[in-house]
Amino acid sequence: MFDIEKILSHVLYDPKDPVLFNSAFFLYFFAFFLLCYQLVAHNQRGRVWVFTIFSLYLFYKACNEYVLLVILSAIVDFNLSRWINDLKTPWKRKWLLAFSIVINVGVLFYFKYTNFFIGIMNDLSVGHFTPIHVLLPIGISFYTFENLSYTIDVYRKEIKPVTNFMDYLFFLSFFPKLMMGPIVRAADFLPQIYKPYHLTKEDVGRGLFLIMGGLFKKVVISDFIYQNFVQYIFDDPSRHTGIECLMGVYGYALVIYCDFSGYSDMAIGIARWMGFVVPPNFDKPYRSSSITEFWRRWHISLSSWLKDYIYIPLGGNRKGKFRQQVNLMLTMLIGGFWHGANWNFIFWGGMHGGALAVDKVWIKWQKARTFLKTNTVAAKLWKLGGILFTFHFVCFCWIFFESKTFGDSWTLIHQVAFDFQGNLWKDLLTGYTAVFILMAIGYIAHFLPYKVEFKLEKYLEKLPVWASIVVMVAFIWCIIQVKTTEPMIPIYFRF
Structure with missing residues (x-):
């Protein structure tokens, strides 16, 4: 007999069981979704429904009754955008746009910034x-x-x-x-809804590559490094030496990148399998030689949104x-505030805004240096210096991004500056061997040439469908064997 209560416990909202792309529930959900989607794949309205x-x-399943917020916001902006489009009077169109902005920002403000x-x-x-x-x-x-972007556009x-x-x-x-x-x-996105569903070998290969790469980054690298090392450092930096704190910061830089980019890659890969191309x-980003370049490579969708609408x-x-x-500073302050109602985020945004402002002047100075326009050793060393400086500036900013309070941020910095104890590096490597091996793998993979x-990706494209399924199942089985016991909630779920 079926255990109704057990079935309901799996299909109904459970705050103790978060929906993650790497969870068992999502695998069953996605398999059933694929079956239903394929049944209506060549019917445009059926696919939408x-x-x-x-x-x-x-x-x-992720947030219970708050699903109604998505529906309500869709109703409001669907109608407001149509009225804005139909109206001819400029001031009326502006008032409706302002109303849309107030409604959207107001709801976000209530939930995120009231306290x-x-x-x-x-x-x-x-x-x-x-x-x-x-x-x-x-x-x-x-x-x-x-x-907001839809109504403004x-x-x-x-x-x-x-x-x-x-x-x-x-x-x-979606x-x-x-x-x-x-x-x-x-x-x-919207024009793709009306195109016929057609899945190519390139779509299958690209999707498979992104999903597997995303799972590896999220589950193997990010979760393991955070749960076995980084969280200890940021929970109480005063208990750790400077070298531990420094390696914790390097670890967190990899954790937040692999966590967020891994989820983004999985989302883009899944969309690709469904016939939708979502931009990378x-x-x-850690290959950037300037902070301006970093923001062209990091969270590209947010960076471009802030640029176009702020x-x-x-x-x-x-x-x-x-x-x-001034505009750069204001934009990045808003970007910091978007991440959360916390002075640390505002300070983090302010540091990046200030760095972007300085970088504009620095870029102009570099353009006047003729030796940087050549492919000489000096030019390559200069770029390498830019990469190292940018990476360490970004890491310094991550301290404020991840720390719970300003006090914790400055405590960690104090430990690095005044209690480094570099002679303990052998003990540190011995105690966290697996962590540092994964950190090395993560950074090496990050700096691998694109051609690798x-x-x-091209190899995966050549596989027949049955082989792609076998590769995917085998890869997921391997992931399950090495993943941490407790799933780590994605960092950007907070935002």
Whole structure:
């Protein structure tokens, strides 16, 4: 007989059982979804309905009744965008756009920033307000930005609004990217809905490569390094020597990259199998030789969103050098605040904003140096120096990003500066051998030439479907054998 209670415990929302791409539930969910999707693959409306229903169900499994927020926000912006498009009076269109922005930002503000500002008012003795008990809905920062970009693009007449509500709900709830991004533009995604479903060998190979690579980065590298080393350092840096803290920072730089880029790769790979091309979200960011280049390679969907909807509307570089630097600082402060209601995030954004402003001046100085335009040893060494400096600046900023308080950030920095104890490096390597082996593998893979990945991807493309399935199943089995006992909640679930 079927155990109804046990079945319901698996299919209903359970706050103790998070939905992760590497969880057993998701494998069953995805297998059933693939079956249903293939049955309607060549029916455009059928694909939209099946994908949307499965997406909303998965989101329900992740955050219960907050799935209604996705539906409600889709209803609001679907209608507002159509009204904005139909109106001819400029001031009415502006008011409707402003209303859309207020609604979207207001909902995000309520869930994400209310208690932060209550704390500020209490600290300033403006009054004594009791913090409210509110849970942050998973993915709200991502789909709010997608809503905003869609309505703004319609207002700018860069895209036409969709006429079918289910198409917009499908775009907003698309499950591969709903909970953790990438932030997908409607202009890139919506036209793909109406194209016939056609899966090529390139799609299969590319999707398989991204999914396997993403699983490896997330489960094998990120989870293991964090749970077996990095979390100990950041939980209480005062208990660790400077060399431990420094290696913890290097470890965290790899953890956050492999965690987020791994999930992004899986999302893009799954989308590719469904016939949708989602732009890449990471491009080996630690190979950057400047902070400007870093932000072209790191969380590309957020970087481009901030550029198009914050930096350029503020004036970009059109109003003089000083104003450009102010705009860069404001944009990155907003980017830091987007990550969370915490002074550490604002400080992190401010440091990156300041670095971008300085970098604009530095880039201009470099352009005047003729030796940098050649392919000489000096030019290569200069670039290497830029990579090392940029990487260490980014690592320094990660300290504030990950630490729970300012105090913890400065404690960690103090340990590195004044209690380094470099003579303990052998003991450290002996105690965390597996961790440092995985760190070496992660960084080596990150700096491998693109052609290595290209060859592997091309090899996967040549496999027949049955062989691709065998490779995928075998790879997942191997992942299960080495993954940590407790699944690590993705870092960007917080945002």
